[in-house]
Amino acid sequence: MDITAEETLGASDIGLVTRYSELREEANMPRSIPMAPNNCSLHELPVPSSSTSEMDSLLEDPNNSCMHQLPVTNGDKNSNSGGQDWVTILNRAPLRITRAIKQYMYDENGVEYLDCVNGTAHVGHCHPQVVSTGQSQMAKLVTAQGFVSDILKKYVKQLVETMPEPLSVCYLTNSGSEANDLALRLATSYTEREDVVVVEDGYHGNLGILVDISPKMHSKIPNYKKKENVHITKLPDQFRGKFRYDDEEAGLKYAQEVEKTILAAEAKGRKIAAFICEPMFVIPGVFPTPPSYFKHVYKIVRKHGGLIIADEVQTGVGRTGNHMWGFQNYDIVPDIVTIGKPLGNGHPMGAVICSREVSEKLGGYFSTFGGNPVSCAIGLSVLEIVKNEKLVSSAKMVGKHLQKSLQELQQKHPCLGDVRGVGLVQGLEIVNNKEDRIPDDKLATEIMYSLKQKQVLVGITGRNKNVLLFTPPMCFTIENSRRFAKCLDEVLSANSTRMPLDMRPRSVIVTNKAGRKRPIIEKSENQTMMECDESNDSKKMRISEAEIDHYGDMD
Numbered sequence: 001m002d003i004t005a006e007e008t009l010g011a012s013d014i015g016l017v018t019r020y021s022e023l024r025e026e027a028n029m030p031r032s033i034p035m036a037p038n039n040c041s042l043h044e045l046p047v048p049s050s051s052t053s054e055m056d057s058l059l060e061d062p063n064n065s066c067m068h069q070l071p072v073t074n075g076d077k078n079s080n081s082g083g084q085d086w087v088t089i090l091n092r093a094p095l096r097i098t099r100a101i102k103q104y105m106y107d108e109n110g111v112e113y114l115d116c117v118n119g120t121a122h123v124g125h126c127h128p129q130v131v132s133t134g135q136s137q138m139a140k141l142v143t144a145q146g147f148v149s150d151i152l153k154k155y156v157k158q159l160v161e162t163m164p165e166p167l168s169v170c171y172l173t174n175s176g177s178e179a180n181d182l183a184l185r186l187a188t189s190y191t192e193r194e195d196v197v198v199v200e201d202g203y204h205g206n207l208g209i210l211v212d213i214s215p216k217m218h219s220k221i222p223n224y225k226k227k228e229n230v231h232i233t234k235l236p237d238q239f240r241g242k243f244r245y246d247d248e249e250a251g252l253k254y255a256q257e258v259e260k261t262i263l264a265a266e267a268k269g270r271k272i273a274a275f276i277c278e279p280m281f282v283i284p285g286v287f288p289t290p291p292s293y294f295k296h297v298y299k300i301v302r303k304h305g306g307l308i309i310a311d312e313v314q315t316g317v318g319r320t321g322n323h324m325w326g327f328q329n330y331d332i333v334p335d336i337v338t339i340g341k342p343l344g345n346g347h348p349m350g351a352v353i354c355s356r357e358v359s360e361k362l363g364g365y366f367s368t369f370g371g372n373p374v375s376c377a378i379g380l381s382v383l384e385i386v387k388n389e390k391l392v393s394s395a396k397m398v399g400k401h402l403q404k405s406l407q408e409l410q411q412k413h414p415c416l417g418d419v420r421g422v423g424l425v426q427g428l429e430i431v432n433n434k435e436d437r438i439p440d441d442k443l444a445t446e447i448m449y450s451l452k453q454k455q456v457l458v459g460i461t462g463r464n465k466n467v468l469l470f471t472p473p474m475c476f477t478i479e480n481s482r483r484f485a486k487c488l489d490e491v492l493s494a495n496s497t498r499m500p501l502d503m504r505p506r507s508v509i510v511t512n513k514a515g516r517k518r519p520i521i522e523k524s525e526n527q528t529m530m531e532c533d534e535s536n537d538s539k540k541m542r543i544s545e546a547e548i549d550h551y552g553d554m555d
């Protein structure tokens with residue numbers, strides 16, 4: 001059974017919350033969505049010109065790689081696996097997800113996994129309201145080519161309303177990459193400069209220019225030569241970096257690193273158009289900063305004539321729990337905000353939001369699919385669900401609960417070096433021990449696979465590939481977080497009697513009395529029962545029918 005944060009923390013709010021599971025009956029009912037024509041066209045089309053509202057005038061300019069290791073395979077041995085070990089692991093533990101609902105995913109055998117990493121399924125996999133809205137709009141009108149639609153206006157209005165002043169102009173795109181590409185165009189047109197400051201190990205998308213501003217990608221491209229207009233500054237890593245948690249001035253000192261980078265560029269005659277980064281540095285391994293960091297950085301960048309681009313592809317639409325947008329955690333307002341993943345709950349959507357002043361210098365923007373009625377209908381339903389199901393406050397409460405459990409585990413397990421994050425974005429840094437803090441990527445991979453055996457999916461991120469990434473759908477509950485912490489505790493405890501990966505047991509599928517399917521562990525070829533008796537997995541070898549029933553009923 002699902003337990004929402006509201007249920008756990010008191011009954012007062014429950015009446016206001018429509019839970020995902022309760023929405024199922026509505027799923028099949030067609031929703032009435034206003035239809036009408038659009039404007040993101042290269043051509044002049046006969047669109048109505050009667051409307052004079054503020055939003056209409058705003059709509060004149062506008063219209064928007066998996067970077068983590070995941071325990072999945074597409075069966076392609078040549079896929080981007082990061083080396084032989086990875087291929088071996090994939091071969092031993094293939095996972096082919098065929099369907100998903102809420103915060104659960106199911107493989108081809110019908111085995112259920114708790115999804116702790118698929119942030120793109122923001123309001124829950126296949127949320128019935130999103131599905132029915134998309135289906136219903138698809139049956140009415142799909143094209144955006146040259147027509148202004150009411151639904152586009154309505155969506156842009158609602159999205160812009162979530163932003164602080166002066167961010168009032170919205171462009172709709174089809175991905176986070178397109179959003180970042182457009183943000184760079186906006187910044188370079190506005191400043192009439194070309195140079196960009198980026199942070200170590202940052203990732204901002206898969207278009208050519210974005211690969212150039214994504215240090216994470218540079219090492220993956222043979223003979224890659226960094227572009228002269230790209231300047232890489234220090235990641236504000238307070239765990240292993242130059243300035244650590246015990247340094248009260250770490251925020252200021254890391255901001256000064258940004259200024260040093262800008263000054264070094266200026267010394268070469270280069271002027272900065274923009275500083276782009278994620279508000280929580282999720283891709284480099286989740287690094288929330290001291291509030292002073294961004295305050296200083298924003299001042300410094302602006303003093304040198306640059307604009308600030310906040311890449312909210314990972315942190316947007318309430319994930320951090322305190323606010324709709326990650327940057328709001330620091331009481332700052334960027335010049336340009338880019339959004340992607342969560343907007344469409346899996347449907348490809350992105351957006352750029354900036355001030356009118358910044359947008360004015362862009363000139364034209366055209367996108368065939370950006371802002372099409374189906375995307376807008378889906379985007380609207382995502383915003384509605386976030387509000388109706390109180391997913392932002394839920395993320396805050398579930399995140400707090402989880403972080404507390406994880407901090408307890410951190411005390412207990414020497415390899416859990418650091419636990420960082422806010423709301424439903426958390427990074428768990430795996431190290432050799434707390435004193436030396438040497439990143440242990442192999443152990444992180446083992447933990448990811450051991451969790452998978454316990455039907456819990458996490459990802460791995462970070463430049464040392466040693467940070468377990470936790471970014472689940474926002475309907476993740478406190479009960480789910482208990483299960484995650486319990487499984488992690490078991491895996492980390494088993495790690496003290498650790499055995500090499502190819503000696504580990506593998507799973508087979510069993511069906512319980514209720515007809516539910518679960519993986520159960522069988523010994524590997526070179527392993528005797530005795531050898532794995534100490535491991536936690538061995539307990540599962542002897543799992544009883546009653547226990548299976550219990551697990552099957554858990555959710």
Ligand SMILES: Cc1ncc(COP(=O)(O)O)c(C=O)c1O
Nearest residue numbers: 065175176177203204205313340
């Ligand atoms: C921080 C960040 N920015 C931009 C992107 C690119 O978004 P998309 O894959 O939708 O193009 C990603 C994708 O993972 C991302 O994590």
